[in-house]
Amino acid sequence: xSDVRIIGIGIHRFGRTDAKSGLDQGVFxxxxxxxxxxxxxxxxxxxxxxxxAAGNADIMVSRLGLTGVPFINVANGCATGxxxxxxxxxxxxxxxxxxxxxxxxxxxxxxxxxxxxAEWGLPDWYGExxxxxxxxxxxxxxxxxxxxxxITATTLARVAEKAFANAVHAPHAWRRDxxxxxxxxxxxxxxxxxxxxxFCAPAEGAVALVLASKKKAHALGVxxxxxxxxxxxxxxxxxxxxFAPSLDIERGPSATNLASAAAYEAAGIGPDDIDVAQLQxxxxxxxxxxxxxxxxCADGEQEAWLAEGRTRLDGVLPVNTDGGCLACGExxxxxxxxxxxxxxxxxxxxxxxxxxxxxxGRGPKTAYSHVYGAPGLSAVAxxxx
Amino acid sequence: MGRxxxxxxxxxxxxxxxxxATARAFVAEGARVMLGDVQFEKAKALARELGEAAxxxxxxxxxxxxxxxxxxxxxxxxxxxxxxxxxxxxxxxxAVSDVSKEAWAKTMRINLDGVFHGTQAALPAMxxxxxxxxxxxxxxxxxxxxxxxxxxxxxxxxxxxxxxKCTALECAAKGWPIRANSVHPGAIETPMLERYLAxxxxxxxxxxxxxxxxxxxxxxxxxPEEIAAACLFLASDxxxxxxxxxxxxxxxxxxxx
Numbered sequence: 001x002s003d004v005r006i007i008g009i010g011i012h013r014f015g016r017t018d019a020k021s022g023l024d025q026g027v028f029x030x031x032x033x034x035x036x037x038x039x040x041x042x043x044x045x046x047x048x049x050x051x052x053a054a055g056n057a058d059i060m061v062s063r064l065g066l067t068g069v070p071f072i073n074v075a076n077g078c079a080t081g082x083x084x085x086x087x088x089x090x091x092x093x094x095x096x097x098x099x100x101x102x103x104x105x106x107x108x109x110x111x112x113x114x115x116x117x118a119e120w121g122l123p124d125w126y127g128e129x130x131x132x133x134x135x136x137x138x139x140x141x142x143x144x145x146x147x148x149x150x151i152t153a154t155t156l157a158r159v160a161e162k163a164f165a166n167a168v169h170a171p172h173a174w175r176r177d178x179x180x181x182x183x184x185x186x187x188x189x190x191x192x193x194x195x196x197x198x199f200c201a202p203a204e205g206a207v208a209l210v211l212a213s214k215k216k217a218h219a220l221g222v223x224x225x226x227x228x229x230x231x232x233x234x235x236x237x238x239x240x241x242x243f244a245p246s247l248d249i250e251r252g253p254s255a256t257n258l259a260s261a262a263a264y265e266a267a268g269i270g271p272d273d274i275d276v277a278q279l280q281x282x283x284x285x286x287x288x289x290x291x292x293x294x295x296x297c298a299d300g301e302q303e304a305w306l307a308e309g310r311t312r313l314d315g316v317l318p319v320n321t322d323g324g325c326l327a328c329g330e331x332x333x334x335x336x337x338x339x340x341x342x343x344x345x346x347x348x349x350x351x352x353x354x355x356x357x358x359x360x361g362r363g364p365k366t367a368y369s370h371v372y373g374a375p376g377l378s379a380v381a382x383x384x385x
Numbered sequence: 386m387g388r389x390x391x392x393x394x395x396x397x398x399x400x401x402x403x404x405x406a407t408a409r410a411f412v413a414e415g416a417r418v419m420l421g422d423v424q425f426e427k428a429k430a431l432a433r434e435l436g437e438a439a440x441x442x443x444x445x446x447x448x449x450x451x452x453x454x455x456x457x458x459x460x461x462x463x464x465x466x467x468x469x470x471x472x473x474x475x476x477x478x479x480a481v482s483d484v485s486k487e488a489w490a491k492t493m494r495i496n497l498d499g500v501f502h503g504t505q506a507a508l509p510a511m512x513x514x515x516x517x518x519x520x521x522x523x524x525x526x527x528x529x530x531x532x533x534x535x536x537x538x539x540x541x542x543x544x545x546x547x548x549x550k551c552t553a554l555e556c557a558a559k560g561w562p563i564r565a566n567s568v569h570p571g572a573i574e575t576p577m578l579e580r581y582l583a584x585x586x587x588x589x590x591x592x593x594x595x596x597x598x599x600x601x602x603x604x605x606x607x608x609p610e611e612i613a614a615a616c617l618f619l620a621s622d623x624x625x626x627x628x629x630x631x632x633x634x635x636x637x638x639x640x641x642x
Contacts, residue, residue: 214453218506221513223460385461 004092005217005224006383008037008210009344012105014328015174017204022054022331025206026105027063029334033208038220039099042067044210046091048084049103050074051333057103078280078373079232080104081207081336085381086230088211098216105206106331113202120243120375134282134374135199137242139191142285146193149300151288153193157184158306159284160197160326166313167323169353172338174203174329198284203329207337209344225347228366228382229266233259235376242374255378256293256370263380264295267366271295274382275364276346276356277317278339280372281324291319294370294380318356321346336371336379343367347385387415388621393463395419395455397446397503398473400428402575403523406609407470407616412438414617416468419459421446423473446473446499452506460510467518468620469507471500471545474523476577478584481536489537496541497548504552504565512561519620520565522549523612526635528569546631553629564628566619571635572597573607603636 010032012025020028026049034041041064049057050073058071076083081104088100113134117127130136145151161181167173184197217224235241238252264270271294279294281287288302296317297305305311311319322328322342325335345351349363358364367383394411398404399420408418412435421444422428428441442458445451459466474496477488500522511518527535528542545567552565572578582593598605615634618624633639 214457215509218453218456218460219509219513221460221465221510221515223457 003214004089004227005212005214005222006209006227006340006344007212007217007220007222007224008033008035008039009341010034010036010208011172011338011341012206013172014203014205014331014334014338022051022105022107022204022206022333023060023063025107025204026051026057026103026208027060029105029206029208030060030064030101030103033101033103033210037210037212039210041065043099044069044101045097045099046088047071047101047103048074048087049101049105050076050080050084051104051106052077052080052108054105054107054333057105057333060103076232077377078332078371079336079377079379080333081338081340082230082232082371082379082381085209085227085337085340086232086379088209089227089230092211092213098213100211101208102211102337103206103208104333104335104337106333107204108202108331111202115243115374122243122245126243126245132243134242135191135194138283138285139194141240142283142289143193145285145289151300151303153185154181155288155303155306156193156198156284157181159281159287160184162312163281163320163323163326164197166321166354167327169351170322170327170342172205172341173323173327175323175327194283194285198326200282200325200328200330203331205328205331205334205338207334207341209337209340225344226384228269228384229263230379230381231259231263231266232377232379233262239376241376244376254293255376256290256372256380259378259380260294260370263382267382267384269366269382273366274317274368275358275366276321276343277319277368277370278321278324278342279319279370281320281326282330284326286372287319287324290370290372294368313354313356316359321351321354321356332373336369339369339371340381340383343369343383347383387413388617388623389414389416389468392416392467392620393419393459393465394468394470394620395421395459395466395507396470396472397421397444397499399441400424400431402577403570403573403609403612404470404472405431406613407472408435408439410610410613410617411468411620414621417463419455419462421455421473444473446503447494449502449506452502456506456510465514466507466510467514467516469503469511469520470616470620471503471520471522473499476535476538476581478534479536480534484536492537492541496538497544500545500548504548508563511563516562517622517625518563519624520549520552520563521616521619522565522567524549524567524569524631526569526571526633526639528567529631529633529639530641550629557628564619564624566624566627566630566632568612568615568619569631569633569635569639570612571601571607571638573609573612575609578606600641601636601638602641605636607634607636
């Protein structure tokens with residue numbers, strides 16, 4: 001089986017772009033990725049894409065060209081981008097295609113997501129208690145985690161402070177002004193313990209990637225960035241995930257635990273080998289919990305990690321180097337691919353003001369990305385230079 | 386400006402001997418060089434010595450996937466590939482009647498298959514570079530005249546000579562701006578020669594050396610730098626109208642048995 005390379009990346013700025021539809025933004029990103037790879041749309045042999053709230057991705061063939069390419073729409077919640085990537089990788093590994101496109105875009109209205117209980121297999125009472133509102137669920141889950149592992153509100157604020165500080169240097173980010181710790185802690189409380197600066201917002205944006213077999217990459221004269229592993233997992237028994245109606249007495253691992261372990265195994269490396277990570281941070285506490293769930297530290301150690309700045313750009317493991325969801329917002333279809341985009345930028349050494357140096361100081365060699373969402377779904381991808 | 390300014394070379398067997406001398410000459414003339422070798426630690430040490438312009442990769446020339454990885458490493462480190470030097474090779478004595486089947490197969494695998502795999506792996510990236518490129522294959526004066534006690538070596542190097550011409554013709558016919566030429570060294574003062582000198586314990590090193598020197602009309606063995614100079618010329622744009630040729634660097638040895 002061929003190994004797979006990312007040879008082109010394109011992004012449409014995240015945030016709000018009133019004049020452009022989600023599809024417009026997706027087409028913009030696709031064209032940017034093709035130009036970055038130095039290939040033309042008719043050369044693409046397979047395409048995978050999706051959005052959650054902005055329509056079918058495959059209609060972009062009417063803008064990019066009616067080449068007859070197989071274009072598969074992907075709908076997999078927060079793992080839509082990861083699933084598009086995984087499908088493109090599988091198509092190349094199987095030999096079905098040598099050159100593929102993965103694209104994700106979205107355009108959500110202002111305000112929180114408004115999922116319907118019935119669409120998630122839940123009875124109406126679950127919605128009536130307010131738990132379909134994801135901010136409520138995340139705050140409840142986080143409050144419990146903080147009590148069990150000694151995490152303070154200051155640590156949550158530090159996560160947000162870091163996100164906005166990093167985003168200053170990320171041209172594609174939405175919120176690019178630094179916000180100080182006091183402002184974050186004293187801003188409007190949304191769901192205790194999370195203030196408004198500790199939450200990401202549904203937003204808009206698009207990302208596209210051009211992937212190639214190693215053979216094709218060489219024929220284009222490039223090495224590209226290697227996809228060492230991409231893994232998607234759903235929840236096992238005993239996990240406690242978004243839209244879970246109860247907490248089991250006997251706890252088990254999370255979807256993230258499974259995806260993470262499988263991704264490390266497939267790549268043949270461990271958390272200590274990772275130079276830079278993008279972790280799902282729909283709110284500050286998610287980044288905190290995901291640091292442990294992905295194996296980077298033990299539960300509770302985040303308190304020291306954040307206080308010592310170990311996840312800052314100059315730390316041992318920089319996390320969410322473009323500001324993550326907190327600063328970029330969350331266009332569901334594009335969010336997972338934004339992490340991949342950012343990791344490719346970092347591995348290319350093209351991060352400018354937000355460029356990390358890697359554990360050995362000679363530029364990052366490995367990059368980790370993780371998305372997570374309802375109803376207990378996680379995608380992890382490890383890239384290597 | 387160096388004679389190889391802006392070029393990126395991949396050299397097989399770059400850790401020592403002719404490969405190392407060629408790497409030094411290339412870097413001195415402005416090229417960036419990837420040293421591929423099964424002696425990875427040794428290649429790495431040389432790359433460190435040569436500085437920013439050099440890097441090393443583990444390369445077993447008999448394995449197509451190892452070549453792919455070496456091309457990959459070159460593209461990763463230096464962004465393109467414009468020169469391939471197929472230098473890695475072995476030489477074990479043995480006449481047709483007594484050379485072991487294993488030695489025969491091993492010689493063919495490294496000396497001939499290695500050049501084929503390397504050329505096949507490197508060509509796509511060299512074509513994609515879209516600029517003048519060159520393949521330099523290390524053959525031997527023993528590709529041009531027989532040496533009865535080196536049957537496998539002579540046959541493998543003669544085959545490399547023809548493979549080089551086929552490569553040159555294909556590139557020219559397809560309009561690829563890539564030239565291919567072979568270099569034919571005589572006995573050169575390298576670790577390979579030292580191993581030969583040690584094969585005859587009844588002779589002192591000086592006596593053994595004199596035997597080798599006498600097989601070259603110029604009465605001496607060659608220096609690695611003399612081979613490197615030939616590789617440098619053929620790899621550079623100075624040789625822009627030279628392809629498919631055999632360049633001897635053997636003190637005239639190719640016309641004497």
